[in-house]
Amino acid sequence: MQNEVIEYLKKHREKHLSELKEFLSIQSISALSSHNEDVKKAAEWVKNELGNIGFAHAEIMSTDGHPVVYGEYISDENAPTVLVYGHYDVQPVDPIELWDSEPFDATIRDDKIYARGATDDKGQVFMHLKVMEAILKTSDKAPVNFKVLIEGEEEVGSPNLPKFAQEKKDLLEADLIVVSDSALVERGKPTITYGLRGLAGIQIDVTGAKSDLHSGEYGGGVVNPIHALVKIVDSFRDEKNRIQVEGFYDRVPELSQEERDALASVPFDEEKLKNDLNVPELDGEEGYSYVERTSVRPTLEVNGIYGGFQGEGIKTVLPNKATAKVTCRLVPDQDPDEIVELLTNHVEKHTPNGVHVDIKPFDKGKPYVTPFDHPVIKMAAEAYEKVYQAETAYIRGGGSIPIVAELDEILNVPVVLMGFGLPDENLHAPNEHLNLENFDKGMETLAHYYYMLNDYKG
């Protein structure tokens, strides 16, 4: 059965690539309201495509923001149901002058397809759709029931999807969720992302006098908000880069030896990375490796700091305000609300005399981790390995896809993050692309996976 499916994909490759180009030509930039019509057009495209490939039911469902496309193909009430989540919206394209070809006129060079959305996430959504098409066109019964949920607001933080999923909980019911919106750790290496970090952060505004002061007149006698802010920020971490916020690590379990061993086997070339980034050294929390620091350990980073004079040369002011924007990447079982509270307490405790401090939280996201020995994860690895002929890497992503934790919580089924991008495919940057080697192997992998899942009893 799988062989026919794979044959079908090979046979229709050119046609599929030209359809993908059409999908990629729609400028569905969710962050820019000037592209609202394009976003709608992309939703229509996905809905029509679901009809074309043989889904009995496909519709565009409105939310308070951009719409969601939902479709289903129920093959057999007793077969397992897979919910595929993805997004049809894309990032803005600035700086446009750094693109080697038009971002919305997909171009194939060196077996890579270049366009905004090629890897994140239109290309990977499209791969699922074509595998489903191949299955439905080559047999009269699919090995699993398909539910497809493709949203249009992932690139702006999925503000409306949790409410949608909560309201449509019954409709979305499934045995597992599959998401292809991530990357292999390196070319040729199957990769399952079994965890994602969460996000929580605050803006700290330190205010001194009612206006900027002359540093000669008042300097030394009136507290400088920059010094106060620097003292607060410096108190967040110790010499060993351990975060000093009281209670911060309370819900972070120690890594098991098994997990550390698995992470130690993730390919990582320190010299190459230093060279690529042009940094003299890598550094971070003492006692942990680079891979651990950037995936399974929580972090606290200042994303922006500002206060006082920023022009050329010097202006000898004692500024009246200084600001820092701080975010933490969280790991299970840290809770974003609690972290904001702990950060707030810490700042208040470490605020020097003589200034006012004001704290505002940013949007939050929960961390997510799934047991990597779950049968649906093991099956995904098996499908990958069949095609790639290499052992699967299990990693925890350093970034955050907050909706994954939300879907997990609302629908309460395992989420399988199996992506087919590569780390250097410039997502969110100019010259985004998808390697067609993974376009082909990825669809083959998904075909095997769907057939294997036929045996799964959720």
Add this chain to the structure above:
Amino acid sequence: MQNEVIEYLKKHREKHLSELKEFLSIQSISALSSHNEDVKKAAEWVKNELGNIGFAHAEIMSTDGHPVVYGEYISDENAPTVLVYGHYDVQPVDPIELWDSEPFDATIRDDKIYARGATDDKGQVFMHLKVMEAILKTSDKAPVNFKVLIEGEEEVGSPNLPKFAQEKKDLLEADLIVVSDSALVERGKPTITYGLRGLAGIQIDVTGAKSDLHSGEYGGGVVNPIHALVKIVDSFRDEKNRIQVEGFYDRVPELSQEERDALASVPFDEEKLKNDLNVPELDGEEGYSYVERTSVRPTLEVNGIYGGFQGEGIKTVLPNKATAKVTCRLVPDQDPDEIVELLTNHVEKHTPNGVHVDIKPFDKGKPYVTPFDHPVIKMAAEAYEKVYQAETAYIRGGGSIPIVAELDEILNVPVVLMGFGLPDENLHAPNEHLNLENFDKGMETLAHYYYMLNDYKG
């Protein structure tokens, strides 16, 4: 004689105020090259004014930067010669939105004239010019010879004036220098500034990776330049606000009991200041009073800090660069060059792994102190007291007028710093103004002073 002068000033007050408004309307911001023409215009204005008030000689003299205006009126070869120094350039006006009236459209409210430069220093320069006018218009002989040196680069650290003064040493020869570019300690209190702090500082640029990075991908593993910068900046001072730069205090003598007693008698109302500035507490170097901290003790203040995302909300970047601008106010016998060297050593010693640091010094100025029992100082106090009917306060200014130390060194005559501003007149800030009470009393004081100096034998 003085009475006629004072009558003249009273009679022409309205006319003078309208001339002052004209002077204040010129946007002579020396720091911004877009205002170079305005700076030139202000120099022209001063030169023409010198002609109008009766100076035989007035000219604009070029330097490597903005020009200097020089004029002289030699009344009697045997009379003492006063060199009046001031500046016609002003600070930038940002943040413009905090001004209650246009910075270059002088407005009188509550007997105060509001405009950029009103107190620093166009207003005070103008007062000298009008007293000279009154003297020259009401008698055919002045009590002293006048030399006037008004520069256009004080607000950018007078980079070209020392060379100019050195080259024109003979031209500028005088028995004393009078500078009105400072303030009374409080309303109604004559104040002579017998010392000024010097200035030295550096810009610290910390660079990490070649570009901003995704804080989810790299956060925790690649050193964040903001954290590195914060660590450096926080290392400058200890918990007691003692500066931790090695060698920083080596040339700072302990204060004598006599000096501490004198400073303790300077009027200072802590509650009023806290209220005026809207700060909950004052704080500074442990073991010193507010007046000591802001006048006779050296300081280190960060005037500006910036790096990473500054927009609304959050962008989860790990920025590639962070900058701090740091200046120190120096006291005798600290040497600005040496301080820059000590700061540089300190930064290098405290730079964490994983980043590059680049250090650039700013323009420097030496600290200055003059014996406060010199006869020309005593005469200035007497002139003040005649008009203000209150005892003179002798203070050391917290600010820096680097050129004062330079002129003192080059011309080797006493410098009398008698200012007529007030501490809350917002120099270098929005809503700069000059209280017209001191405009009137100040001119009266200067008139008396010039006549008293007739008796001085240099």
